[in-house]
Amino acid sequence: xxxxxxxxxxxxxxxxxxxxxxxxxxxxxxxxxxxxxxxxxxxxxxxxxxxxxxxxxxxxxxxxxxxxxxxxxxxxxxxxxxxxxxxxxxxxxxxxxxxxxxxxxxxxxxxxxxxxxxxxxxxxxxxxxxxxxxxxxxxxxxxxxxxxxxxxxxxxxxxxxxxxxxxxxxxxxxxxx
Amino acid sequence: xxxxxxxxxxxxxxxxxxxxxxxxxxxxxxxxxxxxxxxxxxxxxxxxxxxxxxxxxxxxxxxxxxxxxxxxxxxxxxxxxxxxxxxxxxxxxxxxxxxxxxxxxxxxxxxxxxxxxxxxxxxxxxxxxxxxxxxxxxxxxxxxxxxxxxxxxxxxxxxxxxxxxxxxxxxxxxxxxxxxxxxxxxxxxxxxxxxxxxxxxxxxxxxxxxxxxxxxxxxxxxxxxxxxxxxxxxxxxxxxxxxxxxxxxxxxxxxxxxxxxxxxxxxxxxxxxxxxxxxxxxxxxxxxxxxxxxxxxxxxxxxxxxxxxxxxxxxxxxxxxxxxxxxxxxxxxxxxxxxxxxxxxxxxxxxxxxxxxxxxxxxxxxxx
Numbered sequence: 001x002x003x004x005x006x007x008x009x010x011x012x013x014x015x016x017x018x019x020x021x022x023x024x025x026x027x028x029x030x031x032x033x034x035x036x037x038x039x040x041x042x043x044x045x046x047x048x049x050x051x052x053x054x055x056x057x058x059x060x061x062x063x064x065x066x067x068x069x070x071x072x073x074x075x076x077x078x079x080x081x082x083x084x085x086x087x088x089x090x091x092x093x094x095x096x097x098x099x100x101x102x103x104x105x106x107x108x109x110x111x112x113x114x115x116x117x118x119x120x121x122x123x124x125x126x127x128x129x130x131x132x133x134x135x136x137x138x139x140x141x142x143x144x145x146x147x148x149x150x151x152x153x154x155x156x157x158x159x160x161x162x163x164x165x166x167x168x169x170x171x172x173x174x175x176x177x
Numbered sequence: 178x179x180x181x182x183x184x185x186x187x188x189x190x191x192x193x194x195x196x197x198x199x200x201x202x203x204x205x206x207x208x209x210x211x212x213x214x215x216x217x218x219x220x221x222x223x224x225x226x227x228x229x230x231x232x233x234x235x236x237x238x239x240x241x242x243x244x245x246x247x248x249x250x251x252x253x254x255x256x257x258x259x260x261x262x263x264x265x266x267x268x269x270x271x272x273x274x275x276x277x278x279x280x281x282x283x284x285x286x287x288x289x290x291x292x293x294x295x296x297x298x299x300x301x302x303x304x305x306x307x308x309x310x311x312x313x314x315x316x317x318x319x320x321x322x323x324x325x326x327x328x329x330x331x332x333x334x335x336x337x338x339x340x341x342x343x344x345x346x347x348x349x350x351x352x353x354x355x356x357x358x359x360x361x362x363x364x365x366x367x368x369x370x371x372x373x374x375x376x377x378x379x380x381x382x383x384x385x386x387x388x389x390x391x392x393x394x395x396x397x398x399x400x401x402x403x404x405x406x407x408x409x410x411x412x413x414x415x416x417x418x419x420x421x422x423x424x425x426x427x428x429x430x431x432x433x434x435x436x437x438x439x440x441x442x443x444x445x446x447x448x449x450x451x452x453x454x455x456x457x458x459x460x461x462x463x464x465x466x467x468x469x470x471x472x473x474x475x476x477x478x479x480x481x482x483x484x485x486x487x488x489x490x491x492x493x494x495x496x497x498x499x500x501x502x503x504x505x506x507x508x509x510x511x512x513x514x515x516x517x518x519x520x521x522x523x524x525x526x527x528x529x530x531x532x533x534x535x536x537x538x539x540x541x542x543x544x545x
Binding site: 039043058080092093110118120122128131133 | 264315338341343378460463466535538540
């Protein structure tokens, strides 16, 4: 084939495309392989005795819903087996903050609003719907930490409501021990 | 002389073919040497076998370096009513030597007569690829009946509880055929959660359980009359799980509340939509849903400008940013995204949601 400036141009373009797409594939593969390696390395194997391990537990603190508002229940906190489930601090529409008696923040996370029932059953021509509960019981999970004294709950970017939960936690621990 | 106006092109032309071939070879070599050892997807059937029941172990494996060999091992442990485990010794079951190193393979092995009661079985596939690199993938499950009272039964366990997403299938009191229910649990694992393209590459980061106690799902339109979902008696023992799904038989308008969601047992789409909320913190992508903007990899934005600004870094264009009805919230995923859909058939997460899925899987494993 006679090489002209047009075929040369074409070859340059093809080369650039092949190399750039190859590089993109390589980078994507590299990133995925490295992330998966990191994740799997950080994930220990399942321990069949996990649920019997005394150091793995968390607390449930109970609230009553009265007229759509949260009120701290008289029930003692409940000690539950295993660590609390994964809670991202970066998503959800309600933020939970827990502090020690000195007001120091121990931790925080975000969850879906616990005072609503949310229907995403959007097949069969239905629409999604969110209803605020007027009554009922809500539980808020915190790590197993006797130092937790207050729990603050707020809509994201809203005003926090603070609940003194120290006594509920102490009575819950007494029941367990 | 025809190249006198293009001296650079003239030089490029001289060695272009050679560079082109070398470049291609380099790309192929890089892909081969930096990719994963293999992708593995093990399964067992039935998912929660009775003592003495035949069990088939299977694996789908693929590798860009080809698959040379697959080996299968088992480790049988005893578990008593107190949950005390006496660990057995791993033994070799079988192996397949593959001729021609195919890029993918599916292999299965049936254990005739299965296992006796009060056993936890761990099976492990070891896959050796064409470059001699190995990947090991193990799954643990219990034999029915499970002796530990009030504990969710491990049916497909792959990693430490604190570092993976834990999903508990709760049978509704209206389930009339538990064999069918268990079949749907297996379907939820292999045809929904682990079949989702964003999730399947990370399939080792999920554990699944069946709850021994039942709950009662209510209809969203009848909450004022029937109350909220009734949780199972052992609810406190399920608290660790990111996903608690109440699977029922009757046709209801399903909803989520208090960390529990309901679905008809065959509805894989509802499972994946609600799992998007419960595991990955994804918001709804339809009007009148629940909306929020996550600070890392959101799938909802509170402003159009925010959605447009993020779109190019999230596999989309500014033109993809649209308001969800008149909600005042914006999205960039397409209408087929799972967070815009629920029901019988799963539809997969669109790429912006995929970013959030991967972020949450990594965050859960690294910062449990």
